[in-house]
Amino acid sequence: MSRIGDKIRNARQVKKMTQKQLAKKLGVSEKFINEVEIGKRIANQDIIDRLSKILGKEINDITMSFEENIYKEEEKSQIKPVNSKKIVNDVWSDALSDVLKNIPIYNYDLNKSIGFKQLPVIHNKIEGYSKDKVLYLKISDDDMSGFRIKKGDMAFGHLTQEIENNAILLLEYDGNRVVRQIKRLGGSKVLLISNSGSLRTETKEEKDLKPILKLDRLEINL
Template sequence: MSRAGEKLKNIREQLGLSQKQLAKKLGVAESFINEVEMGRKILNESFMNKLSKLAGKDINDISMSIEEDADMEVADVKPSIMKTHKVSSSNKDLPEINDVWSNALSSVLKTVPMYKYDLKQTVGSRQLPVVSNKIEGHSVDKVLFLEIEEDDMIGFRMAKGDIAFAHLTHEAPNNAICLVEYNSERAIRQIKKLDSNKVLLISNKGSIRTETAYTKDINVIAVLDRVEIKL
């Protein structure tokens, strides 16, 4: 049990409440209270403020556990982090404190790199929430952003300069839009399976264009999940 979990349990017992009763009063799941007391979940500022109000005293000295919190909203964590940075801005130990909070935040947010098609050098990054050690259902080490380099998929509402979220894989579902390598070139194409040996590579630069290729000659690099359209 962590220090935070032990304190939470002591306060709950002082109030004469079961985990279920405390969870109901604070508007969270009973399982969350249990996980906090076991030292597996985060106590953020919003939660501590609610607990302080219920207990009738300030308990914001409770230490925070640095574990992934898939059940709490990321937005609830941000105020606590912002407050810590503000208070510590004039402190000579700021770099060390920032490192601590960076480690804490890495349990909740992940910096996802952005690449061009060659995947050799990052051209930017975005932060996305981590839930159950996954980002949007994919392993955290398999996700990336791609900068669309051509207008050859404009018919699919993907224009040059748009940003696509994708996940690395060598297996593409039928009709998926993918980053592929074919004839020593990389491009975004929709893949339609014809049979076990052949696929149709579809592009749309104002009009649909198709090219038949053998599966063995196509290297699927990533599947695109969504696109951020540049207005």
């Protein structure tokens, strides 16, 4: 069972709702609810938002995991001896927090940040996205070098659970996390494209893929 499926099942049981009752409120089949809860099917962001509203509980697993990691890292950074220099720096940090934000840099596992880059906050968003859903991804291999995405480059992106046609995504399948371009083939099939000098493609069922991050732009190393 997936973490997000487990959260849905627990929240449903707290509400004393059957899968059939939840499916009716959501406007989907009982089979759909069952497959989401056991991790066989991936619910898109719209479904997640509607489930959260119906069940009265935030169940976005990826976002919650990401936010928990940020909180733990910020908590660790605060466990330091207090001195006057730090107090002055904190005052400046507070003053700049509405102008600049530290965007964490992650490897593909998204477990622990390996650094930060500052970006401006505009209308309480970072490049048009919610501040808590953006990050930098350090490219770990040359699988996408044919797309000019090489090992060591930094890609800015936002968390997603949607499979968007022609997008370049960090996704998980067969127990691995990789960066691939996505092309829909119709029905439930999608094409995964990589290029490390020669074009390679894989055909997969959409239900077997777990989209994590959409890459929006690239910062290359010269």
